[in-house]
Amino acid sequence: MQRRLERLDRGIKVRAEDVFALCSWREMLYLLSPRLIPILGFLVLPLVLSNYWQKVLLSVAVFALLALSWDVLAQTGMISLGQALFFGLGAYCSGILNHAFGFHPLLALPAATILGGLMSTAFLLPVLRLRGIYFSMVTLIIPLMLVRIVEATKIFGGTEGLSGITPLPSKWVELYLIVAVLLAALFGLRRLMNSDYGLVLKAIRDNDRSVTNAGINIYWFKAQALFIAGSIAALAGAFMTHVYMFVGMPVFALDYSILPIAAAVVGGPGTLAGSVLGAVILVPLSEALRGIGGLRIVFYGCFLVVFIVGLPEGIFHYIQRKYHQFERWVEVE
Amino acid sequence: MGAGTILRVNSLFKNFGGIQAITDLSFDLAQGELLGLIGPNGSGKTTAVNLITGFVKPSKGEITYRGRSIAGMAPYKIVRLGISRTFQMVKPFYQLPAYKNMIIPLYSPRAGQLAGGRFGDRDAVALDYLEDVGFERDSNVAYKSASVLPQGYLKRLELAKAMALKPDLVILDELFSGLSLAEVASIIPIIEKLRAEGKTIIMIEHRLKELFRIADRVVVLNYGRKIADGPPGLVTQTEEVRKAYLGAED
Numbered sequence: 003m004q005r006r007l008e009r010l011d012r013g014i015k016v017r018a019e020d021v022f023a024l025c026s027w028r029e030m031l032y033l034l035s036p037r038l039i040p041i042l043g044f045l046v047l048p049l050v051l052s053n054y055w056q057k058v059l060l061s062v063a064v065f066a067l068l069a070l071s072w073d074v075l076a077q078t079g080m081i082s083l084g085q086a087l088f089f090g091l092g093a094y095c096s097g098i099l100n101h102a103f104g105f106h107p108l109l110a111l112p113a114a115t116i117l118g119g120l121m122s123t124a125f126l127l128p129v130l131r132l133r134g135i136y137f138s139m140v141t142l143i144i145p146l147m148l149v150r151i152v153e154a155t156k157i158f159g160g161t162e163g164l165s166g167i168t169p170l171p172s173k174w175v176e177l178y179l180i181v182a183v184l185l186a187a188l189f190g191l192r193r194l195m196n197s198d199y200g201l202v203l204k205a206i207r208d209n210d211r212s213v214t215n216a217g218i219n220i221y222w223f224k225a226q227a228l229f230i231a232g233s234i235a236a237l238a239g240a241f242m243t244h245v246y247m248f249v250g251m252p253v254f255a256l257d258y259s260i261l262p263i264a265a266a267v268v269g270g271p272g273t274l275a276g277s278v279l280g281a282v283i284l285v286p287l288s289e290a291l292r293g294i295g296g297l298r299i300v301f302y303g304c305f306l307v308v309f310i311v312g313l314p315e316g317i318f319h320y321i322q323r324k325y326h327q328f329e330r331w332v333e334v335e
Numbered sequence: 336m337g338a339g340t341i342l343r344v345n346s347l348f349k350n351f352g353g354i355q356a357i358t359d360l361s362f363d364l365a366q367g368e369l370l371g372l373i374g375p376n377g378s379g380k381t382t383a384v385n386l387i388t389g390f391v392k393p394s395k396g397e398i399t400y401r402g403r404s405i406a407g408m409a410p411y412k413i414v415r416l417g418i419s420r421t422f423q424m425v426k427p428f429y430q431l432p433a434y435k436n437m438i439i440p441l442y443s444p445r446a447g448q449l450a451g452g453r454f455g456d457r458d459a460v461a462l463d464y465l466e467d468v469g470f471e472r473d474s475n476v477a478y479k480s481a482s483v484l485p486q487g488y489l490k491r492l493e494l495a496k497a498m499a500l501k502p503d504l505v506i507l508d509e510l511f512s513g514l515s516l517a518e519v520a521s522i523i524p525i526i527e528k529l530r531a532e533g534k535t536i537i538m539i540e541h542r543l544k545e546l547f548r549i550a551d552r553v554v555v556l557n558y559g560r561k562i563a564d565g566p567p568g569l570v571t572q573t574e575e576v577r578k579a580y581l582g583a584e585d
Contacts, residue, residue, distance in 0.1 A: 202438070216443045216500065
């Protein structure tokens with residue numbers, strides 16, 4: 003007699019998909035609480051955190067946006083190793099608009115979002131036909147090239163960067179602006195990727211010939227996905243420019259490319275929510291480990307390995323499964 | 336070009352490196368005709384279809400669809416002109432239910448224009464198309480994940496995806512391969528219905544018995560060359576065709 007683990011949907015999940023969801027508090031809460039927890043969490047956290055941890059929260063939100071952007075691209079079949087490109091372009095756009103043209107931060111931010119998105123798309127447009135690792139390598143190289151160009155030609159302040167950039171009006175505007183952007187991006191993108199449009203994007207990843215065969219120009223759709231993802235990451239970069247009141251070569255650093263991937267992979271790729279969850283875990287963890295000095299990276303690395311080996315599906319998938327399903331052992335012949 | 340000609344292939348060549356996949360292929364296709372494209376393995380049938388649908392660019396030669404040259408055109412543009420095809424290897428989106436697989440063709444501009452506006456309920460339209468190819472409406476088979484569907488239904492799904500684009504010319508690449516006799520028997524009426532609707536069809540097929548029952552004309556390829564062209568009954572009596580299929584005995 004062998005045993006097999008059987009997974010079944012919880013009764014409440016099945017009921018909540020039906021009309022019961024509208025007439026019972028329990029079912030309504032079952033549907034609402036996974037959505038309310040992040041919303042309330044992000045709205046309350048700025049009020050209860052100390053000054054230092056408020057800064058960490060900014061960092062969490064920025065890396066969560068970068069991870070969301072990475073996940074959108076990954077779901078379209080484009081594995082980016084260069085989120086720093088989008089981040090840096092947004093950061094420089096906002097910095098230059100403010101420094102050279104005197105744009106108010108609240109005007110520079112949206113402008114840099116659009117400009118950064120457009121420039122990111124333009125940079126990668128020639129390589130949209132590349133697939134898999136070939137596309138990834140190009141995304142890895144371009145930000146590294148841009149750093150050297152800034153250094154060699156001394157444009158935009160060269161190695162010194164641009165300092166004295168106008169900050170956002172207040173700490174609270176900073177905090178709630180980025181939290182609002184993050185929540186809007188999370189729920190907006192989740193809705194987008196579950197729509198028919200999102201289905202087409204995901205189909206390009208799975209079988210691009212089949213999508214082409216439906217009379218759809220996949221390069222046009224890939225360019226759109228690139229613009230969406232690029233804009234989100236550019237917004238994160240532009241935001242950090244105004245937080246640091248500085249923009250320089252470090253915005254193209256590898257950290258901005260690698261950490262978002264770690265966040266998305268630990269959290270659960272393909273869900274978007276997992277990207278945010280991953281950033282919420284990894285960024286504060288990295289901060290908390292600062293106390294132990296040089297061994298920080300070792301501990302951080304061990305943590306990543308343990309998570310990826312232990313929960314290869316990602317934390318979000320695991321939680322989601324436990325929330326919706328129960329498991330039991332059944333005997334099979 | 337005759338008045339009823341929908342597709343003309345004129346001295347088409349394709350080589351992959353040193354391999355001559357298609358050599359001097361020419362044929363005309365009349366509106367409403369059902370053409371069988373047969374030949375031994377590796378004879379260039381699928382390459383010919385890939386050339387017509389734009390997935391492979393010809394080395395030389397002309398392909399004219401409704402008087403318009405389509406050789407070397409991007410595949411998605413060719414689909415928009417009204418040529419759609421199925422693939423030999425069905426590769427649906429396995430994690431999605433069958434009817435959600437239909438969203439991709441229904442999202443295309445061509446289907447959008449023809450199905451009455453871009454913002455209609457695609458799910459409902461998808462179920463209509465699936466019913467046409469034999470996904471019974473009163474069963475839940477259209478809602479099942481593509482990963483659990485038997486091969487027969489996957490082939491039907493592939494056919495429905497092609498039909499959702501409302502093509503004038505349909506190219507079926509080995510629709511019958513991997514199907515049981517019963518499954519083939521149940522798909523043949525669907526193809527006959529398409530013919531009654533006036534669709535022009537090209538079928539690549541290895542199941543000659545079934546193909547010859549429905550084809551008007553057969554083109555036989557061997558090593559990338561056309562070795563016979565004519566009604567099914569006559570073509571099989573040609574010596575060259577017998578040699579190609581049964582092996583030469585000289």
